[in-house]
Amino acid sequence: MSTVALAPAAALTVLSLTLAWRPPSLHPAWSARVLVVLSTTTALTVSTTVAFIAAVFIAGQLPAEAVAATSQGRLLLEHAPIPAYPGLLAIALLAVGAFCTIRLAYRWWRDLQTVRQHTSGISDHDQPIAMAVPGHHGGVLVSRGLLRLLTREQLQVVFRHEHAHLRHRHHLYGSVSAFAASIFPPLAWVHRSVRLALERWADEDAAATVGDRTLVAHTIAQVALASPKSSTSWHPALANSHVVQRVEALLSDAPSTNRVAGPALLSGAGVATSGVTSSAFQLNHVFLLLVL
Amino acid sequence: MSRRKLGQLEAEVLAVLAGADGYLSTSELCERLNGDPAYTTVNTILFRLLDKKMVERSQRGRAFVYRLLVDESEIAAERMFGHLRVASDPSHVLSQFAHGLNNSEAAALRAVLNENRNQNEESP
Numbered sequence: 006m007s008t009v010a011l012a013p014a015a016a017l018t019v020l021s022l023t024l025a026w027r028p029p030s031l032h033p034a035w036s037a038r039v040l041v042v043l044s045t046t047t048a049l050t051v052s053t054t055v056a057f058i059a060a061v062f063i064a065g066q067l068p069a070e071a072v073a074a075t076s077q078g079r080l081l082l083e084h085a086p087i088p089a090y091p092g093l094l095a096i097a098l099l100a101v102g103a104f105c106t107i108r109l110a111y112r113w114w115r116d117l118q119t120v121r122q123h124t125s126g127i128s129d130h131d132q133p134i135a136m137a138v139p140g141h142h143g144g145v146l147v148s149r150g151l152l153r154l155l156t157r158e159q160l161q162v163v164f165r166h167e168h169a170h171l172r173h174r175h176h177l178y179g180s181v182s183a184f185a186a187s188i189f190p191p192l193a194w195v196h197r198s199v200r201l202a203l204e205r206w207a208d209e210d211a212a213a214t215v216g217d218r219t220l221v222a223h224t225i226a227q228v229a230l231a232s233p234k235s236s237t238s239w240h241p242a243l244a245n246s247h248v249v250q251r252v253e254a255l256l257s258d259a260p261s262t263n264r265v266a267g268p269a270l271l272s273g274a275g276v277a278t279s280g281v282t283s284s285a286f287q288l289n290h291v292f293l294l295l296v297l
Numbered sequence: 298m299s300r301r302k303l304g305q306l307e308a309e310v311l312a313v314l315a316g317a318d319g320y321l322s323t324s325e326l327c328e329r330l331n332g333d334p335a336y337t338t339v340n341t342i343l344f345r346l347l348d349k350k351m352v353e354r355s356q357r358g359r360a361f362v363y364r365l366l367v368d369e370s371e372i373a374a375e376r377m378f379g380h381l382r383v384a385s386d387p388s389h390v391l392s393q394f395a396h397g398l399n400n401s402e403a404a405a406l407r408a409v410l411n412e413n414r415n416q417n418e419e420s421p
C-alpha cells in the first residue's frame with residue numbers, strides 16, 4: 006500500500022481546515038454552502054480511506070489461504086502488509102467515528118422530538134430565548150424573557166432571523182456538517198465555521214428585510230448580554246458563541262452580493278473535491294469492492 | 298402551500314405583526330407576506346397563533362384583526378424547557394438566537410458597540 010492512497014484525504018483535510026480557519030470573503034450564504042460541501046466530501050474521503058486501510062490490515066492478520074479464496078480478499082492482500090501501528094490507528098479512528106455518529110444521531114433525534122412536542126409558542130422562561138423549530142409543525146419558540154426584553158422592532162428582527170433559518174433549511178446544513186464532524190472529529194473546526202456562517206446568513210437576511218443593520222446588531226448584543234453567562238472555556242476559540250463576530254460584521258459594511266464569486270467558488274469546490282473524492286475511491290478500490 | 302412551509306410562514310407572520318403598528322386584518326397580512334400565500338393558509342396560521350396566545354384578536358367592522366401579543370399579563374406561557382437543555386444544545390443542530398457570553402466575550406462586545414457609537418458621533 007503506497008502513501009499515494011492517503012494523498013486525497015490529506016489534501017481535502019488541509020483544504021477544509023484552511024478554509025474554516027480563514028474563510029474567503031464571501032456572502033455568508035455562499036461560505037456556508039462551500040464549507041458544507043467541503044466537510045462532506047472530506048468526511049467521505051477520509052472514512053473510505055481509513056476503512057480501506059483497516060480492511061487491508063485485518064486481511065493481513067487473517068490466515069492467507071482463507072482470505073485469498075475470494076477475489077475481494079486477493080485484492081486486499083495485494084496491498085498488504087500494513088504495519089501494526091497505522092492499522093490499529095485506522096481501526097481506532099473508525100470506532101471513534103462510528104461511536105460519535107451514533108451518539109450524535111441519538112441526540113439529534115431526541116432534541117428534535119423534544120422541541121417538536123412543543124412546536125412553537127411561548128416558554129415560561131426568564132432567559133431571553135428564541136429558536137427556530139424545523140419540520141412539519143415547526144415555527145418559532147420564544148420565551149417570556151425575550152418578549153419582556155425587546156421592543157416590537159427588535160422582535161421583528163428576531164422573527165426575521167428565525168424565519169431565515171426555516172426558509173433556507175439551515176438545520177439541514179447544520180446536521181450534515183455535524184455528521185461530517187462526528188465521522189472525522191477534526192472537522193469540528195469546520196462545523197464551527199458553518200454554524201457561524203449560518204447565523205451570519207440569517208442576520209444578513211433579517212437586516213435586508215428590516216433595512217437597518219445597526220438595529221440587528223444591537224438586538225443580538227442586547228439578547229446576548231441579557232442571557233446567563235456562559236462558563237469560561239479554556240480557550241477563547243472554543244467558546245460557544247459567535248455573538249461578537251456577528252455584531253462586528255453587522256456594524257461594518259454589508260457583504261457583497263457578488264453573483265459570480267460565490268457560485269463560482271461553490272461549483273469549483275464541488276468539482277474539485279468530487280474529483281479528489283472519486284480518485285480516492287478508485288485508489289482504494291471502493292468501487293471494485295462494492296461491485297465484487 | 299405544503300405543510301412543511303407552515304412553520305416558516307408562521308415565523309414570517311410574526312415578523313410582519315411585530316413590525317406593524319396596531320392591528321392587521323388577514324388580507325392586509327397577505328399583502329405584506331412574500332410569495333402571495335393563500336388567504337385560508339394565513340387564517341390557519343393566525344388561528345394557531347391565537348390558540349398559542351401569541352397574537353390577540355379584535356374586530357374591525359366585519360373582519361377580525363390581529364396583533365402581536367407582548368403584554369405580560371395576557372401571555373400564556375408554557376413550561377417547556379425544563380427537560381430540554383436548549384442552552385447547551387448537545388446535538389449542535391438547533392441554534393438559539395444568541396447565546397450567553399463569558400466575561401471576556403462580553404467585554405469585547407461592549408468594546409465593539411462603544412467603538413461604533415464613537416464613530417457615529419464623529420461622523421453623524
